[in-house]
Amino acid sequence: MDDVRFAVIGAGMAGLACAHELARADAKVTVFERSRGLGGRLATRRIGQLAFDHGAQFMTTRSRPFGRYAETALRAGVLDAWRPRIMEDDRTWPAPIEDWWIGQPGMSALVRPLARNIDIQGGIAVHELIPSQRGWELQTDSGRQNVTFRAVAVAVPAPQAFALLGPHGRSFQHIGGVRMAPCWTGMFAFDPPIDLGADARRWTTGPIVWAACNSSKPGRPQTPQCWVLHASSGWSRDHLDLDAAEAARLLLQAFEEGVGHKLPTPVHQDVHRWRQALVEQPLGLSCLVDEETSAGACGDWCIAPRVEAAFESGRSLAHSLLSMAGLSARVTRP
Ligand SMILES: Cc1cc2nc3c(=O)[nH]c(=O)nc-3n(C[C@H](O)[C@H](O)[C@H](O)COP(=O)(O)OP(=O)(O)OC[C@H]3O[C@@H](n4cnc5c(N)ncnc54)[C@H](O)[C@@H]3O)c2cc1C
Numbered sequence: 001m002d003d004v005r006f007a008v009i010g011a012g013m014a015g016l017a018c019a020h021e022l023a024r025a026d027a028k029v030t031v032f033e034r035s036r037g038l039g040g041r042l043a044t045r046r047i048g049q050l051a052f053d054h055g056a057q058f059m060t061t062r063s064r065p066f067g068r069y070a071e072t073a074l075r076a077g078v079l080d081a082w083r084p085r086i087m088e089d090d091r092t093w094p095a096p097i098e099d100w101w102i103g104q105p106g107m108s109a110l111v112r113p114l115a116r117n118i119d120i121q122g123g124i125a126v127h128e129l130i131p132s133q134r135g136w137e138l139q140t141d142s143g144r145q146n147v148t149f150r151a152v153a154v155a156v157p158a159p160q161a162f163a164l165l166g167p168h169g170r171s172f173q174h175i176g177g178v179r180m181a182p183c184w185t186g187m188f189a190f191d192p193p194i195d196l197g198a199d200a201r202r203w204t205t206g207p208i209v210w211a212a213c214n215s216s217k218p219g220r221p222q223t224p225q226c227w228v229l230h231a232s233s234g235w236s237r238d239h240l241d242l243d244a245a246e247a248a249r250l251l252l253q254a255f256e257e258g259v260g261h262k263l264p265t266p267v268h269q270d271v272h273r274w275r276q277a278l279v280e281q282p283l284g285l286s287c288l289v290d291e292e293t294s295a296g297a298c299g300d301w302c303i304a305p306r307v308e309a310a311f312e313s314g315r316s317l318a319h320s321l322l323s324m325a326g327l328s329a330r331v332t333r334p
Contacts, residue, residue, distance in 0.1 A: 004028065004325050007138060007149040009126045009164070012040025013307050014299045015155030016114035017069075017314030018321075022153075023118055025318075025327050030147070031118055032140065034125035037108060038115055041277070042307065044106025045187060047268065049221050052187040052214050052228050053107040054272050057200075058082055058100040059307035065315065066308045069113075070101060078109040080218045084199035090260075092198070104219050110307070129154075129164055131293065151294035151321045155314060157276035158283075158301040165297055169290040174283060178301045181233035182240055183277035186251035189268040191224035196259050207235040207254040224267050229255055233278065240273070247271045278305040286316035291324055 004027050008019045011033035022029045037043075043055040061067045073079035082102045086093035103110035128139035129152055136152045138145045154161045158178035165172040199216035203209055214226040229251050231239075239247065248269045256263050279301045286303060289296035298317035303309035319329045 004327065005030070005135075005147065005149050006151050006153060006321060007032065007136065008153045008155055009138075010040065010155035010299075011035075011038045011111070011115070011120055011122070012155060012299070013042060013111055013114075013310035014314035014317075015040075015153070016111045016118070017311045018153050018155055018298055018318045019118050019314075020114040021315050021318030021329060022322065025322050025329050027322065027325070027327060029118060030149075031120045032124050032126050032138065033120060033122050036123050038120070038122075039103075039108030039111050041274070042103060042107040042110050044103075044108055045270065045272070046106070047270070050187075050189050050224065050226055050268055051106060051220050052226050052270075053102070053212075053217070054185045054187055054228055055274065055277075056107055056307055057210070057212055057228070058102050059110065060098045060100065062098075062308060063312060066311050069311065072113050073110060076113045078104050078112050080104045082217050084212070084216055085197075086200045086202070087196075087198035088202045089204055093202075102217050126164065129168060129295065131168065135294065150325060151296070153314075153317050153321060154295070154297045155299055155317075157299060158279075159276060161297045161299065161301075165288075165295060168295055169293050171288055171290045172295075172297065174285075174288065175297060177281065178279070178283050179281035180276040180301060181278045181280045182236040183233065183274045184231040184236045184239060184242075184247055184251065185272045185274060186227075186229035186231075186248060186255070187268075187270040187272070188227045188229070188252060188255075188266040189224040190227070190264060191267045192264075193223065193225035194227075194263060201258070203258050206258055207231050208251070208258050211255060211258070227255075233280065236273075236277075240275075244271050247273070279303075279309075280305075287313050287320060289317060289320040289324070294321070294324060296321055
């Protein structure tokens with residue numbers, strides 16, 4: 001099996017779920033990740049004592065495989081339950097029927113059990129996939145990799161996946177129909193803490209759709225008290241080109257309008273612009289794979305804007321690639 005070597009591009013939940021499944025079938029896998037850290041949109045920004053989960057806020061588990069993965073993560077100490085008091089507009093919300101799970105100590109930790117024993121090349125962005133007689137070669141920002149991969153799994157957001165795979169097969173043209181929405185995220189810390197009557201607030205109208213007290217999540221620093229705000233897709237799209245200082249000012253102002261009163265001056269403020277945050281129009285398939293070229297794509301954008309969808313898509317692509325390479329997936333517990 002020495003010659004069966006897979007490349008996975010992207011170390012978010014989809015890419016690592018794919019790599020983990022390939023490795024469980026004893027295939028050789030190398031993951032290339034543009035950032036230094038793992039997790040993609042499962043992200044935590046730390047500044048001194050402060051911590052903000054500024055991407056995904058929590059995850060739910062609806063399928064058995066993902067439920068089993070959550071059990072593994074719980075045993076590994078990287079998963080915890082979050083039971084916030086919730087308000088929508090001005091009404092208190094009943095507790096969610098599903099459990100809300102968070103990463104420990106931050107959201108990115110949720111992928112750690114998948115990354116164990118996987119060869120991950122961090123800080124390397126893949127710019128081009130080059131077909132060769134024996135498979136695929138990769139052009140990266142640190143030059144051309146001198147390895148040929150039998151198959152390649154692209155696990156990056158839809159527009160980047162389209163740029164990499166678009167030139168290589170008709171089936172990848174479908175990625176062009178996927179639409180992802182941006183999200184401006186505000187990160188504000190207050191000292192002394194503020195009391196908004198809930199740990200998480202949602203709004204059905206206005207620029208802000210979500211505000212969560214990060215400090216209310218287990219294992220997060222309590223003081224200064226950290227809040228994460230998410231702007232709506234529409235507002236984020238209309239204000240995509242704002243500079244950071246103006247975005248912070250407008251987000252804080254909209255937050256004050258949402259809660260109905262002035263807030264103390266934050267002791268820290270920061271913003272992040274997610275250009276590809278949430279899937280608005282998914283592909284409608286669990287993954288995309290092209291048998292002729294031995295390449296495929298996965299990600300939340302195949303199914304739905306959820307962490308679990310990314311996991312499901314990554315596993316699905318791994319199973320397709322393994323069967324194309326004549327290998328079988330392990331059916332035992334992860
Ligand atoms: C603001 C926000 C809030 C959200 N809230 C929730 C929530 O509460 N619950 C929930 O279930 N989901 C939520 N989501 C969605 C969830 O985060 C995603 O569904 C999931 O994390 C997507 O995983 P992925 O692996 O498909 O993609 P990503 O996490 O985007 O991973 C892709 C990876 O590929 C890397 N990459 C990109 N291009 C290249 C390249 N050329 N070369 C190498 N590497 C590359 C990126 O750096 C990244 O690490 C939220 C997302 C955002 C942004």
